[in-house]
Amino acid sequence: xxxxxxxxxxxxxxxxxxxxxxxxxxxxxxxxxxxxxxxxxxxxxxxxxxxxxxxxxxxxxxxxxxxxxxxxxxxxxxxxxxxxxxxxxxxxxxxxxxxxxxxxxxxxxxxxxxxxxxxxxxxxxxxxxxxxxxxxxxxxxxxxxxxxxxxxxxxxxxxxxxxxxxxxxxxxxxxxxxxxxxxxxxxxxxxxxxxxxxxxxxxxxxxxxxxxxxxxxxxxxxxxxxxxxxxxxxxxxxxxxxxxxxxxxxxxxxxxxxxxxxxxxxxxxxxxxxxxxxxxxxxxxxxxxxxxxxxxxxxxxxx
Amino acid sequence: xxxxxxxxxxxxxxxxxxxxxxxxxxxxxxxxxxxxxxxxxxxxxxxxxxxxxxxxxxxxxxxxxxxxxxxxxxxxxxxxxxxxxxxxxxxxxxxxxxxxxxxxxxxxxxxxxxxxxxxxxxxxxxxxxxxxxxxxxxxxxxxxxxxxxxxxxxxxxxxxxxxxxxxxxxxxxxxxxxxxxxxxxxxxxxxxxxxxxxxxxxxxxxxxxxxxxxxxxxxxxxxxxxxxxxxxxxxxxxxxxxxxxxxxxxxxxxxxxxxxxxxxxxxxxxxxxxxxxxxxxxxxxxxxxxxxxxxxxxxxxxxxxxxxxxxxxxxxxxxxxxxxxxxxxxxxxxxxxxxxxxxxxxxxxxxxxxxxxxxxxxxxxxxxxxxxxxxxxxxxxxxxxxxxxxxxxxxxxxxxxxxxxxxxxxxxxxx
Numbered sequence: 001x002x003x004x005x006x007x008x009x010x011x012x013x014x015x016x017x018x019x020x021x022x023x024x025x026x027x028x029x030x031x032x033x034x035x036x037x038x039x040x041x042x043x044x045x046x047x048x049x050x051x052x053x054x055x056x057x058x059x060x061x062x063x064x065x066x067x068x069x070x071x072x073x074x075x076x077x078x079x080x081x082x083x084x085x086x087x088x089x090x091x092x093x094x095x096x097x098x099x100x101x102x103x104x105x106x107x108x109x110x111x112x113x114x115x116x117x118x119x120x121x122x123x124x125x126x127x128x129x130x131x132x133x134x135x136x137x138x139x140x141x142x143x144x145x146x147x148x149x150x151x152x153x154x155x156x157x158x159x160x161x162x163x164x165x166x167x168x169x170x171x172x173x174x175x176x177x178x179x180x181x182x183x184x185x186x187x188x189x190x191x192x193x194x195x196x197x198x199x200x201x202x203x204x205x206x207x208x209x210x211x212x213x214x215x216x217x218x219x220x221x222x223x224x225x226x227x228x229x230x231x232x233x234x235x236x237x238x239x240x241x242x243x244x245x246x247x248x249x250x251x252x253x254x255x256x257x258x259x260x261x262x263x264x265x266x267x268x269x270x271x272x273x274x275x276x277x278x279x280x281x282x283x284x285x286x287x288x289x290x291x292x293x294x295x296x297x298x299x300x301x302x303x
Numbered sequence: 304x305x306x307x308x309x310x311x312x313x314x315x316x317x318x319x320x321x322x323x324x325x326x327x328x329x330x331x332x333x334x335x336x337x338x339x340x341x342x343x344x345x346x347x348x349x350x351x352x353x354x355x356x357x358x359x360x361x362x363x364x365x366x367x368x369x370x371x372x373x374x375x376x377x378x379x380x381x382x383x384x385x386x387x388x389x390x391x392x393x394x395x396x397x398x399x400x401x402x403x404x405x406x407x408x409x410x411x412x413x414x415x416x417x418x419x420x421x422x423x424x425x426x427x428x429x430x431x432x433x434x435x436x437x438x439x440x441x442x443x444x445x446x447x448x449x450x451x452x453x454x455x456x457x458x459x460x461x462x463x464x465x466x467x468x469x470x471x472x473x474x475x476x477x478x479x480x481x482x483x484x485x486x487x488x489x490x491x492x493x494x495x496x497x498x499x500x501x502x503x504x505x506x507x508x509x510x511x512x513x514x515x516x517x518x519x520x521x522x523x524x525x526x527x528x529x530x531x532x533x534x535x536x537x538x539x540x541x542x543x544x545x546x547x548x549x550x551x552x553x554x555x556x557x558x559x560x561x562x563x564x565x566x567x568x569x570x571x572x573x574x575x576x577x578x579x580x581x582x583x584x585x586x587x588x589x590x591x592x593x594x595x596x597x598x599x600x601x602x603x604x605x606x607x608x609x610x611x612x613x614x615x616x617x618x619x620x621x622x623x624x625x626x627x628x629x630x631x632x633x634x635x636x637x638x639x640x641x642x643x644x645x646x647x648x649x650x651x652x653x654x655x656x657x658x659x660x661x662x663x664x665x666x667x668x669x670x671x672x673x674x675x676x677x678x679x680x681x682x683x684x685x686x687x688x689x690x691x692x693x694x695x696x697x698x699x700x701x702x703x704x705x706x707x708x709x710x711x712x713x714x715x716x717x718x
Contacts, residue, residue, distance in 0.1 A: 008305045009305070009586065010304060011304050011305055011306035011385040014306045014585060015306075017587040018585070020587040021527070021546045024528045024544055024587075025527070027528055028600050028641070051575065052574070053544070054528075054544075055575035055589075056573075057533075057540075058532070138376045138378070139378045145375045146375050164373060165709040166399055166402070166709050166712070167709070168403055168406040168407075168698065168700055168709075169406045169694065169695065169700075170407070170546070170695070171638050171639075171698070171699065173638065173702055173709045175702060188376070189376070189387055191378050191380075193380070194385075276335045277335055277336045278334045278337060281334065281336030281337070
């Protein structure tokens, strides 16, 4: 990354240094942490930062993914390749398996966003993870804007916005009792644009889905969905070919693509700099349920 | 592009949300779906206008009760700088929230209503900004449109505030007349106030000089984590990872490691991108030393002729944030830099009235949201600087040993 004059680090360098500091605090203060890694861009950046935080040693965390069974296959392939390259141990919690065991039930709308929470809590519990590093950002959503970097969760994994610990300077309180846990968000102060600027500056590889390609799509609720194994047009929904890319890669049955000609990281940067819609607003069917959809899920133990 | 963190303080009545909304809008940080959400919610609440406070008040309880519960962080950028706003509520839990928001801020904006002038709350916010040693303070005199853009009204408030500010340690004060509603002097200079010759608020935020705010004199490197790969490629690598908290470090520098006092020399300052020629705050680096010393998390690497105090007796201003009061005899956990200790409250020298700055020496305890001067005795020595010299090595938090809640914020006066 570009050199800066003394005393004024570039904003990306400040964000990088802050994230590395937070990740090291977790390694130093928490007994059994795990890093959430889905193969999405935010978790890719977080893993990249974790590698930088401990170099030349390896990453001292296990890696955790909750497989909803609704993941884009390209993203799962990417996940497996990165984990293998870094020699990490990947723990996978499967929502499909939890459905088959009767632990959770499929929701009427088919979204597995909410039912992945019990699976996350069960998997973390089974492996004794008492802190989970996540790639969530405060600019994503209103309730996230009020969440701490070290976010305390009670023995039910729940977030209580009224009982958050004050977080001063860069002194993070990681103390928990048995059964309680922490969610830690090193990218709290990053925006979508910062993530992409960093991907460009560091030359970080992300799944091809993030770049524009001509795909067969159909329109639903004013959003464009690409046809794949998990996402099929209903009767009356006509398909057509369009150059699209994904701004987020969540639940493949619900995540929409956006019209885009951005085939490279620089074109993506230019596109985001001029967008008029947030990434969740543009692509997430699940957040349209209510003004407080995310807050409600978080209170149940979601990320 | 660099980064400016600023805290805003004031109540909804002062037009704080409108001001933030205006900054976010005009820098294109509010996108159309967010605005649509706010418009929908405003209609649902029966408001006849778009309630900009809903942009920042995101929690269900906040929307239902029309209050702001907690510090919210907002982001925007211009061609010049990236900004992080810590938006702190004016009324509820004001000390706790303002202290939290101000602790990392380069600049604080205190809002007053031009019609009513300084209120108790404005003085309190300015005092808390100075207590936390926020380097730059802006007094935004808002609603100038409602006083006919009167220069006299502005000058009266400015004079009154300057008199009060003289009692505080405020390094840099700027007073700006604005109308957040109409956008006067927020982004562009207003033609309605030709008598005002200063910069607009955004211009000030973009150009205020922050490069020299960091301490580049006192070399301080709290060891956060020891990196030892133990592998074939790096069998003997031993690096001390951390974030520079002060001064400038270079390879070849003579250093001393505290609290042991053992001397050594810096061999190399490493990062994942390769070694660097110098490191300064807030860079995250890994330092290697010439000698094989026993160094662990919580130790500090500094220069032989410029060391912090190594002391178990800490004299500090403490902002108390728990319903259960701070009393002499109380035992607490302390986190200071990367070092953890336990502390015993020895005595409360005085409680400070944050509105009048009066010192009450008869106070026997500090209640929720009180501030006072407290003497602590720690189980192991802290490597302490005065907070006014270095916010990072002079600040600490107090943690309840039973609940593990963060219950106090301390700023070291003497060690």
